[in-house]
Amino acid sequence: MRKLPLALALAALLLGTAHAAEKKDKAAADESNPAAALIHPQASASEGSVSVEGKRIAYKAVAGTIVLHGKGDKENEPTVSMFYVAYFKKGEDASKRPITFVYNGGPGSASVWLHMGAFGPRRVVTKDDSHTPAAPYQLVNNDYSLLDASDLVFIDAPGTGFSRLIANDADPSKRDEQMKERAKQIYGVDGDGHAFAQFITQFLSRYGRWNSPKYLFGESYGTTRSAVLANDLENEDSVDLNGVVLLSQILNFDTSIDGSDQNPGVDLPYELALPTYAATAYYHHKLPQSPADLQSLLQEVEQFALGDYAQALMQGSRLDDAHKQAIAEKLHQYTGLSVAYLMKANLRVTGGMFEHELLGDSGDTTGRLDTRFAGPSLDPLSKESEYDPQSSAISSAYIAAFNDYVRKDLKYGQDQVYREFGDIKEWDSKHNDHDGAVNVMPDLAKAMKTNPDLKVLLNGGYYDLATPFFAADYEMHHLPVQPELMNNISYEWYPSGHMVYAHEASLKLLHDNVARFIEQTDNVSKH
Structure with missing residues (x-):
């Protein structure tokens, strides 16, 4: 597969200190170890409202980081600082309110596309099928934000957006080697899936959402990730999902x-x-x-x-x-x-x-x-x-809009660099110790078998040549599951491309289809 460009370097985040007496020692420590600041989770809260198809929704937003750690004898060793933006609808019972974890693909892409183009409370306006003129860009109320149906958590994959790998060895000469080892562990099909699973379970604990209806929403390689992640959550962390929403799917790279x-x-x-x-x-x-x-x-x-x-x-x-x-x-x-x-x-x-x-x-x-x-x-x-x-036509609008929005509205990221794509030199395609073309169809099949109530919604665009819709349809109809589980899969196609939401009429349909899917599967009315 011709991958999206992965061409940006890792950078350390700079954080202030809480106590004046510690400033001198902290500055000296940061100078010798620029990753020291990454090991502390961050959070910036703000409030806002969005009108979704005529209905006003007040929300709390949190932009911040969750720090992941190693396993076994390295469980106290920080490995990744993962950035997220969460939107919580005000006045809702968290145990009954659905929560959807949203991410893009790449591999090595930030979540800016789904955030600013599909489901966030603000949407950047771009031309339908031609080049969007240069700045100033227009950021508008998103009439099709998914906040009417679910709380939302937009996640930047390790090394993208404001997410960073952590190399914090006390010996500066060893940090480069430690960073290479982090990249080897995380930049791959399995490592990426495990990182997202750890992020989600930590998020559920931090915000008290273990009993909420839970959904995954992935686009492009994010659909590959969703298959791995659903299986990891179900069978390693005992997290049953209500639904998985796939947009512009590729599960079998053959x-x-x-x-x-x-x-x-x-x-x-x-x-x-x-x-x-x-x-x-x-x-x-x-x-x-x-x-x-x-x-x-x-x-x-x-x-x-x-x-x-x-x-x-x-x-x-x-x-x-x-x-x-x-x-x-x-x-x-x-x-x-x-x-x-x-x-x-x-x-x-x-x-x-x-x-x-x-x-x-x-x-x-x-x-x-x-x-x-x-x-x-x-x-x-x-x-x-x-x-x-298409990428050249709209990318500048998305990146400029988010960089402006995250700092002015979400109050996060001042003096930091937002990475559109991660600096991934090599992606480990080996999956479950198998070489060859990546094929995660068995992962999704296992998640559906071990959780037979799991529902899947597949969405795709007719004009997508990165992940053609008929290939996604073919994959789903060849999923190794029992015939009755095939009834858990639904399909929606749109007169748009890979980023279905870049076509406004298709964005409305996408919103309505996903909102209905969540309403039908959140199990709230059954209790």
Whole structure:
């Protein structure tokens, strides 16, 4: 999978001292050990209100950190300072009030996207499918905040946002080695899941929420994390979840259309990405024959993808020229790509190739996270796209809005650096001692089996080429669970991209669907 850029360094947080008499010694200690301040949890409380679909909600906000520790003989050793922003609706019984833990993916991305684009009380306004002009950006009341249905905890993954790994060895010469060891332990499928599980259990204790209905909401790699995390919470910490909400899912990385040409012999990604290619070509008016509507087109393409197309690809070099030509012509009808190009690509077009080629005659590249977007190709002669126009179109607005909001409204982060992405040099993909492509479908399946009341809501966008919706649908329908547990899974699709909420009409639908899901699964009315 082509990962999101992970290109920012770790930094220490600077904190004041409580007693004047200790200032001199504390300053000397901090000078020799810049991580010393990280070992103390922080919290900044504020108050506000939001109007959600016409209903005013007063809330308390807490921006702060929880410090994680090692295990076994290192249980007193601080390892990570994890930053969060929690919103609590005022006047509610905590034992009956749902609480949802929210995070983005990457791996190595902060939660700024879901915070400022989807469910926080303030939302940054961006253009629907084109580049958002530079500052000043508009921050508005979020009519679709999820605070009407649940308290919210936005969590920055270790090394992102204001979260930091902790290397506090008394010997300065040993701290670099300690930091490398921390990164090795935490920057990986299993280490990341364990860190989030420890954060959540500590949060439940700190705020007295053990008896609240509990939910996970993850986006992109956050869905991978959610599968691992749900299993860890259920089977290691005895925390039964009411529900797991997945947005832009990828559980099995063998389904990824990113770089699929580097994995010859596995043709499934091409089949599962085809409906997104068709939706994108439909949106940009590149289909030779315009269908009546998107839904009828997608239904037809899905049948072709798992039928004639899959059978043709399975034949490999045994596919005769006439049959190959016929498949290429059908792909041309569904993708808008030329028959000659499709033949040259051996009927197999990666995500990057499609993004670069669809609008190539105009010198443009489509988005990856949201293919409704387009921008000038960096190199019109390259094989694949070299950047993501959607990411370039909105990232500045999100980062500027949050940096302003967290300091002015939440009163946190002055003189600190908020990291959009973590400085992750290497991500350990080994999971449960298994090498190869990451596949956490068994984790979600185990969580559902050991907690047969667990409900799952899958959401995805038709114009998402980072995690195509048909691939997510395929994964769910191949989850190794009993048929009756399949009834615990529901599906919602939107005319948007990876960040479904970047399209306001889809944001409203996403809010309504998730709020209804929580209402139907919080078990409050049953007691």
